Amino acid sequence: MTASGRTPAATERELAESILEGIRTTAARIGRTISLMEVCGTHTVELRRQGIHSLLPRNVRLVSGPGCPVCVTPAGYIDNAITAAEKGRALVASFGDMLKVPGSTGATLASLAGRGRVKLVYSPSELPDLAEKSTLPVLFLAIGFETTIPTVLSALLAARSRGIRNLLLYTAFKTIVPALRFLLARTGPALDAFLLPGHVSAIIGTQAYSFLADAGGIPGIVTGFEPLDMLLGILLALRQVEEGKHEVQNAYPRVVKQQGNIKALELMAACLVPGSDRWRGLGRIDGGSLGLKADLAAFDAEQQLDLSEASDTELPGCLCARVIAGEAEPPECGLYARRCTPEDPVGPCMVSSEGTCAAWFRYGGDGL
Amino acid sequence: MSEAQLIRLEHGSGGALSRELVEAVIYPAFRSEAYPELSDASPITPGADILVTTDGYVVDPPFFPGGDIGRLAVFGTCNDLAVSGAQPVCLTLALILEEGFPIENLRRVLRSASEAAREAGVRVVTGDTKVVPRGAGGGIYITTTGIGRRCFPHPLSPSRIREGDLVIVSGPVGSHGIAILAARESLPVGAGLRSDAALLFPLASGLFGLGQSLCFMRDATRGGVAAVLNEIAAPGAGDTRSWGIEVEEESFPINPEVRTVADLLGLNPLEVANEGVLVAVVSAPACDEALRILHVHPLGRDARVVGRVTTLRPGTVVLRTRIGGRRILDFPRGLLLPRIC
Numbered sequence: 001m002t003a004s005g006r007t008p009a010a011t012e013r014e015l016a017e018s019i020l021e022g023i024r025t026t027a028a029r030i031g032r033t034i035s036l037m038e039v040c041g042t043h044t045v046e047l048r049r050q051g052i053h054s055l056l057p058r059n060v061r062l063v064s065g066p067g068c069p070v071c072v073t074p075a076g077y078i079d080n081a082i083t084a085a086e087k088g089r090a091l092v093a094s095f096g097d098m099l100k101v102p103g104s105t106g107a108t109l110a111s112l113a114g115r116g117r118v119k120l121v122y123s124p125s126e127l128p129d130l131a132e133k134s135t136l137p138v139l140f141l142a143i144g145f146e147t148t149i150p151t152v153l154s155a156l157l158a159a160r161s162r163g164i165r166n167l168l169l170y171t172a173f174k175t176i177v178p179a180l181r182f183l184l185a186r187t188g189p190a191l192d193a194f195l196l197p198g199h200v201s202a203i204i205g206t207q208a209y210s211f212l213a214d215a216g217g218i219p220g221i222v223t224g225f226e227p228l229d230m231l232l233g234i235l236l237a238l239r240q241v242e243e244g245k246h247e248v249q250n251a252y253p254r255v256v257k258q259q260g261n262i263k264a265l266e267l268m269a270a271c272l273v274p275g276s277d278r279w280r281g282l283g284r285i286d287g288g289s290l291g292l293k294a295d296l297a298a299f300d301a302e303q304q305l306d307l308s309e310a311s312d313t314e315l316p317g318c319l320c321a322r323v324i325a326g327e328a329e330p331p332e333c334g335l336y337a338r339r340c341t342p343e344d345p346v347g348p349c350m351v352s353s354e355g356t357c358a359a360w361f362r363y364g365g366d367g368l
Numbered sequence: 369m370s371e372a373q374l375i376r377l378e379h380g381s382g383g384a385l386s387r388e389l390v391e392a393v394i395y396p397a398f399r400s401e402a403y404p405e406l407s408d409a410s411p412i413t414p415g416a417d418i419l420v421t422t423d424g425y426v427v428d429p430p431f432f433p434g435g436d437i438g439r440l441a442v443f444g445t446c447n448d449l450a451v452s453g454a455q456p457v458c459l460t461l462a463l464i465l466e467e468g469f470p471i472e473n474l475r476r477v478l479r480s481a482s483e484a485a486r487e488a489g490v491r492v493v494t495g496d497t498k499v500v501p502r503g504a505g506g507g508i509y510i511t512t513t514g515i516g517r518r519c520f521p522h523p524l525s526p527s528r529i530r531e532g533d534l535v536i537v538s539g540p541v542g543s544h545g546i547a548i549l550a551a552r553e554s555l556p557v558g559a560g561l562r563s564d565a566a567l568l569f570p571l572a573s574g575l576f577g578l579g580q581s582l583c584f585m586r587d588a589t590r591g592g593v594a595a596v597l598n599e600i601a602a603p604g605a606g607d608t609r610s611w612g613i614e615v616e617e618e619s620f621p622i623n624p625e626v627r628t629v630a631d632l633l634g635l636n637p638l639e640v641a642n643e644g645v646l647v648a649v650v651s652a653p654a655c656d657e658a659l660r661i662l663h664v665h666p667l668g669r670d671a672r673v674v675g676r677v678t679t680l681r682p683g684t685v686v687l688r689t690r691i692g693g694r695r696i697l698d699f700p701r702g703l704l705l706p707r708i709c
Contacts, residue, residue, distance in 0.1 A: 016691035051693020227691040342701045343378065343385050364696035368686060 012228060019231040020055055026238040027057040035061045035190060036237050037183070037326055039176060040197030041068030041354025042225055048363035050227040052234075060234070063326040064359075066179055066282060067197055069144045070097045070352035071324050073172045074280045076311035078103035081141060081170065085109065085117040089305055090139035090168065093119045093130060098141050100351045104313045124155035131159055131167035139301050142169040146203040149173050149290065150264040153271050156299055168301035171291050172277065172310070176200055177208050178288040179279065184218065187326070193219040193237035198229070198252045205260025209248040217246040224252035271296060278312045280348065281321030320347035323356050330357040330365070337361060382590025382641065383700035391604055405525060406604060408586070409452035409516065417518040421448040425510045430477065432551040434543075434562030437510055438481030440643060443567050444589065445514040446488045450569040451585040451646055453524050453576070454516030456488055461512050462496040466505035477508060488567050490514070520576040526603035528583040529611060533677040534655045535600070536648045538571055538668045539564065540621040541593050542637030544644070546629050553633075560625035566644030571668050574661040581654030587646050591700050592639045593620070594685070596647045597675070598699045602683040610683040615675030615697065617689050639700035649677065 027034065038044055044064045047053065053062060066072050082103055085092045092109060099110040099118065112118045119130065124140070131138040142152050152169065159167045180194060196209060201222045212220040219240035223233030233251045240247060250256055268290070277289035292300045301307060314321055318340070319333035330336045330349070340346035342358055349355035378385040395406065402414040409421035423445045430437040446456040461481065465474065485492055522528070543564040550561055568587055575582050588596045602610045622637050630637045644667060650658045655673060662668030680686075687697040 013691055048695060049689075050691060051687070051689045051695035052691075054694040055692060227689070227693075231691070343388075362696070362698050362701065364684075364686075364694075368694040368696070 015228055016231055019228065019235050022235045023060065023231065023238060024057050026235065026242055027060050030238065030242050031059070033059045033061060034192045034238060034241055035063050036193050036195055036234060037063045037065045037191050038195040038223075039065040039067045039180065040195075040200065041071070041352065042199065043195060043197065043223065043230065044068070044356050045354055045359045046225050047230055048359040050230065051363075051368070052227065052230055053366055054368045056234070060238070063191070064323070064356040065183070065194075065326055066279065066324045067145070067176065067200075068324075068349070068352050068354040068356070069148070069174060070101060071320065071348040071355050072174055072279045072281070073098075073101075073143050073348070074278050074310045074312040075102070075104040075315070076309075076313065077170070077172050078109065079105070080307045080310060081139065082107055082109060082112065084139055084305055084307070085112045088117070088136070090301070091117060091119055091134050091136045092139050092141065093121050093127060094141040095122075096120055097352045098143065100345060101348045102315065102346060104311070104315065106315060124152045125158075127155045127167055128159040128162055128164055131164050132162070134166065137166040137168050137304070139168045139170050139305070141172070143172045143174075145174055145176055145197075145200050146264070146268070147199045149272070150203070150261075150267050153267050156271070156296070160299070165298065167299060168304055169292060169299055170301035170307070171289075173272065173290040174279065175274070175288060175290055177204070177211070178285050179282065180209075181211060182282065182285045182288065183326070184216070191218060191326075192241050193221065195230075195233045195237065196220045196222045196248075198222060198224045198255060201252070201256045201260070203261045203264050206248050206250050206256060206258050207260065212246055212248050219246050220248045222248070222250045222252050222256050224255065278310060279324075280312055281324035283312065315346055318347040320349045320357075323349050330360040333357070378701075380590075381700065382592075382595050383639075384698070385701070386591070387604065387699065405527075407452065407525070408448040409454065409514075411518070419449055419452055419454040419516045419518060420513065421445060421452070421516070422511065422513040423448060425512070426506060427548060428506055429548075429551055430473065430508055432563055433547050435565035435643070436477055436480050437508060438477035438479070439484040440565055441510040441512045442481050442484035442488060442490070443565055444587075444643060445512040446490060447568040447587040447643075447646075449514050449516035450567075450572040451524065451587050452516070453518055453520030453522070453572075455519045455569065455573070456490045456514050456516045458491045458493045458515050459485065459512050460494045461492045461510065463498070464505055464509040464511075465497065465499045466507050467499060467502040469507050474508065477510075481510075488569070519573065520582070522580055522582070524582070524585050526584055526600055527609065529600065529649050529677055530583070530651070531611070531677055531679050532652050533583055533649050534652050534673050535597070535613065535615065535675040535677070536650060536655070536658055536662070536671060537588075537593055537620060537674050538568075538646045538648070538662055538671045539644065540623045540626065540670055541588065541642055541645055542622060542626045542630060542640040544642050545592070545640030546626045546633075546635070546637070548641075549633060549635075550629055555629065560623060561629060564642055564644035566667055568644065568646050568667075571646060571662060571665055574665065574668075575648055575650075575658060577661065578650060578654050578658055581651040582648065582658075583651065584649040585646055588642045590641050592637070592641060593645070593647055593674075594636070594639045594697050594700055597685045597697065600647075600649060600677075601685050612678040612681040612683075613675055613685045614678055614680075615685065615687050617687050619672050619674045621670040621672055638697065652676075
């Protein structure tokens with residue numbers, strides 16, 4: 001590795017070629033079409049950005065999974081946030097991508113930003129100060145997986161210890177393992193292996209995936225984000241498929257440990273309780289969401305502002321729900337690249353920088 | 369009114385939306401058969417040897433490592449003339465100042481612009497000054513218009529590009545934009561991270577020696593080399609031809625500091641603005657000579673061939689990644705957004 005953390009180019013290309021050779025020969029021996037689901041939105045983008053699809057044999061298919069937090073948040077959640085901002089009940093604080101996601105009527109939070117009802121934040125650490133200065137309650141759009149959740153909770157606890165009372169979290173936190181179980185039960189034999197998310201796994205540890213080794217499981221490879229990491233993840237998945245195994249393998253040991261990040265896990269356990277909120281496109285998933293515990297109810301936007309449960313309605317013609325579930329590819333959608341572009345998105349998969357449609361649009365689909 | 373009908377910051381980013389705005393809203397207002405192409409500089413009358421160009425400068429902050437808005441306003445406009453085959457002769461300079469802007473800062477900017485003009489061998493011959501109320505402007509905006517004399521007889525136009533031509537980038541890419549962002553975000557950065565603001569006339573005039581083999585040049589400012597490559601692939605406006613461009617990711621010269629900070633900010637240096645880099649398309653047999661010419665000049669020391677013109681996938685720039693994968697290199701889209709996961 002060089003100082004910038006990169007493998008020198010010549011070595012990298014040689015290593016890539018030798019892993020690819022392994023991928024080609026293994027895939028050829030398997031013969032049939034193999035479908036690997038990359039669960040994480042960052043993988044969806046990086047696989048396309050590195051042109052990895054163009055290097056794989058024809059019978060190896062990569063399917064994008066539900067790992068983009070913006071994408072799996074239902075439209076009704078946006079509607080509720082817009083209503084709260086419009087009625088002046090709260091100052092809505094959010095990361096950038098969420099501001100551009102249309103709700104079920106097509107309206108976005110971004111259109112309210114000019115009226116001082118919506119505030120873009122770059123880090124949850126800005127929230128305590130923001131809440132302290134604000135006359136209105138600050139409603140933070142608390143979306144994300146285990147990678148994001150601990151930093152949001154830290155900000156909340158910091159606010160509480162400073163005696164700040166008007167910070168409210170509108171939680172749409174998601175947890176990935178129940179979603180994997182759900183997908184496995186729903187798609188069954190259509191999926192051959194999971195490329196498991198490197199960053200989330202750094203928090204939850206490889207132990208969280210032990211169910212994959214049980215009967216009915218499929219191989220799961222914890223995969224990093226450099227080109228060689230991703231190629232290695234694919235090779236290890238194919239090898240398990242060939243050998244008929246279904247084990248959890250860690251192809252990202254420089255970051256991911258078996259037990260995960262214990263401090264972060266303890267923080268989440270202390271503050272959050274599992275729920276079964278809706279995922280866009282997938283519906284209710286038992287234990288697939290995380291909400292605030294009763295002793296933090298004073299900071300829970302749903303309770304304090306009496307928000308209704310977020311409905312999951314799609315805009316007419318938008319295929320995001322099926323794209324998120326890995327059941328459709330972007331060009332199958334009649335809106336893709338016509339009515340729905342990164343500049344003027346219709347569905348969340350085009351809004352989010354980690355969305356499948358955005359990655360296809362930006363880096364090209366298959367067949368390059 | 370829907371958001372799609374309002375000007376957004378992305379319209380000024382030099383990417384896909386900027387181009388749409390020019391093609392759909394601005395160009396139609398002035399369309400003329402005598403000027404069928406969207407070029408950075410044009411003859412004052414069709415076929416004339418006097419060229420004119422204009423450019424507005426709104427950089428924030430106005431002083432940054434490696435330059436300031438004054439130097440930029442002179443060099444940027446001179447560069448538009450140089451890559452259009454003209455030697456800059458004189459400039460006009462218009463200031464829009466915000467109430468409250470320190471006069472000492474204005475002096476600094478003007479001293480710098482004056483030095484830059486001396487370096488460029490041009491005179492600032494007329495100008496204008498306006499002041500807007502506090503809050504209605506960003507401190508200081510400058511518009512310069514440049515007049516130049518044609519010194520390269522052939523049109524430097526996408527219409528002269530042919531299959532098999534090679535694409536050359538004159539120096540390390542992304543330095544200007546990353547230096548500005550780092551200054552804006554107050555990132556602690558090393559001495560290596562400076563704007564590349566520089567005069568391109570010495571490099572361009574060297575390449576004029578290639579004669580007909582020099583087909584096209586453009587300075588890769590907003591939108592970076594990615595925007596220029598896409599403009600070559602699909603020139604747009606009155607030009608209906610389009611080409612495929614294939615480039616190698618590894619062949620682009622990039623300073624290590626720029627790469628590190630770009631990685632940190634999640635940016636692609638190919639999409640980031642330059643102020644001292646030109647992209648040239650030359651016919652393949654003249655390529656070695658072109659590189660030899662560029663390498664003699666300090667600014668062109670790292671010049672490299674980055675790709676070639678093909679008839680495959682017209683209108684598209686395909687990038688071969690560092691592991692040999694293929695993907696599209698699109699017009700830059702959107703602005704920097706925070707990462708959420």
